[in-house]
Amino acid sequence: MTEVKICGVRDAAGFDAAAAAGAAMVGFVFYPPSPRAVTPEEAAVLSARIEGGPVRVGLFVDPTDEAIEAVLAVVPLGLIQLHGAEAPARCAAIRARFGVPVMKAVGIGGEADFAALEAYAPVVDRFLLDAKPPAGASLPGGNAAAFDWGLTAGRVIPRPWLLAGGLTPETVAEAIRQSGAAGVDVSSGVERARGVKDPGRIREFVGAARRPRGSASEG
Numbered sequence: 439m440t441e442v443k444i445c446g447v448r449d450a451a452g453f454d455a456a457a458a459a460g461a462a463m464v465g466f467v468f469y470p471p472s473p474r475a476v477t478p479e480e481a482a483v484l485s486a487r488i489e490g491g492p493v494r495v496g497l498f499v500d501p502t503d504e505a506i507e508a509v510l511a512v513v514p515l516g517l518i519q520l521h522g523a524e525a526p527a528r529c530a531a532i533r534a535r536f537g538v539p540v541m542k543a544v545g546i547g548g549e550a551d552f553a554a555l556e557a558y559a560p561v562v563d564r565f566l567l568d569a570k571p572p573a574g575a576s577l578p579g580g581n582a583a584a585f586d587w588g589l590t591a592g593r594v595i596p597r598p599w600l601l602a603g604g605l606t607p608e609t610v611a612e613a614i615r616q617s618g619a620a621g622v623d624v625s626s627g628v629e630r631a632r633g634v635k636d637p638g639r640i641r642e643f644v645g646a647a648r649r650p651r652g653s654a655s656e657g
């Protein structure tokens with residue numbers, strides 16, 4: 439069954455919809471310039487709505503240790519997503535200091551971008567393969583931009599990985615088919631406006647992503 443991460447959750451309706459639909463992970467964005475940003479306290483309130491459920495993922499961009507500490511003090515993160523320019527040594531240091539698994543986001547624009555994965559593989563637990571930000575984008579992720587899904591097909595990625603970038607309920611099944619991804623991540627594609635999650639689209643996305651491959655309804 440495909441693993442699904444719903445990223446950029448910032449209200450109860452979005453959190454509840456992701457959990458009820460069976461998302462494996464929900465992402466909280468701790469990057470103040472983002473329209474999806476939450477404070478540690480806001481994330482703690484959302485996280486406490488249910489016991490168990492999706493892994494709580496903290497998304498950071500070139501964070502200080504203090505920023506991560508402030509979140510971990512109140513939110514039980516199961517995964518730290520690093521979505522900035524963190525070098526392998528910084529990923530290793532964060533993983534060692536906090537004892538929380540790390541997922542490094544890597545922008546993919548072509549074949550050459552996969553070379554970067556080798557240096558990170560020994561020091562991270564997962565990769566998030568995302569589109570590079572389009573020219574002029576103000577955010578390093580969450581831009582509704584896709585990369586060529588065929589680039590990952592048949593390729594050995596040295597850690598478990600999620601496919602991200604421009605996915606929607608309408609495209610996710612085809613993206614999984616073309617890319618061979620075992621997990622997917624979405625933000626913009628399940629929003630009704632930038633930064634505002636749509637519970638119905640969350641349900642549709644999780645349903646479309648988790649439908650067993652090759653099922654008649656897959657099309």
Ligand SMILES: O=C(O)c1ccccc1NCC(=O)[C@H](O)[C@H](O)COP(=O)(O)O
Nearest residue numbers: 445472579580581582603604624625626
């Ligand atoms: O979503 C954000 O606002 C964001 C801000 C800063 C860094 C990363 C950000 N999002 C990263 C994600 O994990 C997104 O889910 C991923 O880039 C896919 O986004 P989308 O193309 O909008 O589905």
